[in-house]
Amino acid sequence: MKKYNIPVEATLEVIGGKWKVVILCHLTKGTKRTNELKRLMPGITQKMLTQQLRELEEDGVIQRKVYNQVPPRVEYSLTDYGWSLESILDSLCTWGECHLEKSSSTSMLITEGEQ
Numbered sequence: 001m002k003k004y005n006i007p008v009e010a011t012l013e014v015i016g017g018k019w020k021v022v023i024l025c026h027l028t029k030g031t032k033r034t035n036e037l038k039r040l041m042p043g044i045t046q047k048m049l050t051q052q053l054r055e056l057e058e059d060g061v062i063q064r065k066v067y068n069q070v071p072p073r074v075e076y077s078l079t080d081y082g083w084s085l086e087s088i089l090d091s092l093c094t095w096g097e098c099h100l101e102k103s104s105s106t107s108m109l110i111t112e113g114e115q
Helices: 007-015 020-027 034-040 046-058 086-102
Strands: 062-067 073-078
Touching: 007 020, 020 034, 020 046, 020 062, 020 073, 020 086, 034 046, 034 073, 046 062
Parallel strands: none
Antiparallel strands: 062 073
């Protein structure tokens, strides 16, 4: 049994890392295929995306649905447990927007189409 000093450590165990929260935010907008996620996150490698998706699936936060067709089709979506993170994700986005406004001289948000 893993032990934590404070509960936020358990949260970060699941959503910590550079890409997991970004993946989860995209999945709050709906089911996505692997290539869709890759296009939405141009800085992530295929290997890292696969690893992060696998870890999120192992933690029960997302589900992977494989369709029996050629070419193979795989879709990812939030589980009910994953949807319980929605308010946390919303808060992180709100904080990020405020941070970008505060540091607008050194940071900028890339909007869709500017990538």
